[in-house]
Amino acid sequence: MQKHITTVKTEIEEKQEEQNTGPSKETTTSDQGCDGSVLLDDTSTFTGEKNALPNRNSARGFEVIDAIKANLEKACPSTVSCTDILALAAREAIYLTAGLFWSVSLGRRDSLTASQSAANTQLPSPFEPLENITAKFVSKGLDVKDVVVLSGAHTIGFAQCATFKRRLFDFDGSGNPDPTLDSSLLGNLRTICPNQNDSNSNLAPLDAVTINKFDNVYYKNLMNNSGLLESDQALMTDNSTAALVSSYSKNPYLFSKEFATSMVKLIQIGVLTGQDGEIRKNCRVVNN
Ligand code: HEM
Numbered sequence: 001m002q003k004h005i006t007t008v009k010t011e012i013e014e015k016q017e018e019q020n021t022g023p024s025k026e027t028t029t030s031d032q033g034c035d036g037s038v039l040l041d042d043t044s045t046f047t048g049e050k051n052a053l054p055n056r057n058s059a060r061g062f063e064v065i066d067a068i069k070a071n072l073e074k075a076c077p078s079t080v081s082c083t084d085i086l087a088l089a090a091r092e093a094i095y096l097t098a099g100l101f102w103s104v105s106l107g108r109r110d111s112l113t114a115s116q117s118a119a120n121t122q123l124p125s126p127f128e129p130l131e132n133i134t135a136k137f138v139s140k141g142l143d144v145k146d147v148v149v150l151s152g153a154h155t156i157g158f159a160q161c162a163t164f165k166r167r168l169f170d171f172d173g174s175g176n177p178d179p180t181l182d183s184s185l186l187g188n189l190r191t192i193c194p195n196q197n198d199s200n201s202n203l204a205p206l207d208a209v210t211i212n213k214f215d216n217v218y219y220k221n222l223m224n225n226s227g228l229l230e231s232d233q234a235l236m237t238d239n240s241t242a243a244l245v246s247s248y249s250k251n252p253y254l255f256s257k258e259f260a261t262s263m264v265k266l267i268q269i270g271v272l273t274g275q276d277g278e279i280r281k282n283c284r285v286v287n288n
């Protein structure tokens with residue numbers, strides 16, 4: 001199995017060198033659970049998750065998973081599931097970015113279907129209140145602490161203007177920007193995202209202070225009213241989540257340790273084992 005892990009690691013390393021980036025969202029977003037459903041292309045019998053609202057123009061990098069799978073199929077056919085590849089790729093990407101490591105137990109199997117409507121309703125939206133986001137996490141067996149610590153993944157990566165633009169110009173119909181947004185960040189964001197529709201897909205860093213570094217500065221930003229998404233800054237609106245934000249902002253080791261613990265929980269959600277599901281030969285389609 002060590003050889004398979006090395007195959008995943010090498011591909012992820014090459015991809016990061018090519019792009020000089022951290023993990024992209026494809027390594028982290030799924031909806032039914034950890035069953036590789038996010039990787040399936042649409043078919044005549046189901047519409048998959050790739051074009052669900054939270055994933056459209058956002059989830060990407062599927063070709064990296066394809067390349068890893070092709071190598072593994074050559075070395076050892078029908079043995080490593082696409083779902084295990086995703087779990088390992090997420091771990092390796094963050095390990096290569098931050099040196100942070102957790103154990104990934106293997107043996108997950110791949111789903112036989114995918115559902116766009118489930119992805120639309122079950123994945124959290126940046127526009128919904130913190131209680132709803134927490135409820136979605138709880139419905140998957142996670143808790144409030146997992147919400148706060150996993151949101152720390154927004155220490156890297158980018159968001160399209162459409163996901164936060166309403167904070168910049170006419171927040172909740174007030175004609176003014178979101179009062180909880182720091183004024184200097186507001187100025188920068190208005191430059192990246194002018195108040196016109198064609199700026200919707202422009203990108204702003206989720207953590208503008210240390211853009212490509214996986215660190216605890218995301219939490220320092222929240223303490224300074226500099227969270228990018230409403231759902232990020234909302235972590236400061238509740239006493240218990242704000243207390244966690246404050247402790248992660250002061251203690252990078254605590255953040256790293258608890259992030260790893262929560263990732264281990266996240267990658268166990270809704271796994272298929274035993275006779276359930278299958279080991280896909282091609283991550284984009286179910287086997288014949
Ligand atoms: C708490 C609820 C969450 C909400 C509402 C949320 C929302 C978002 C949104 C709107 C984006 C920008 C997408 C785009 O514009 O293309 C984003 C990016 C990202 N999210 Fe989350 N997210 C959440 C939790 C998580 C979790 C739990 C993780 C991983 C553990 C994660 C990892 C990422 C990463 C790495 C990016 C950057 C992607 C890139 O640069 O391509 N997010 N998230």
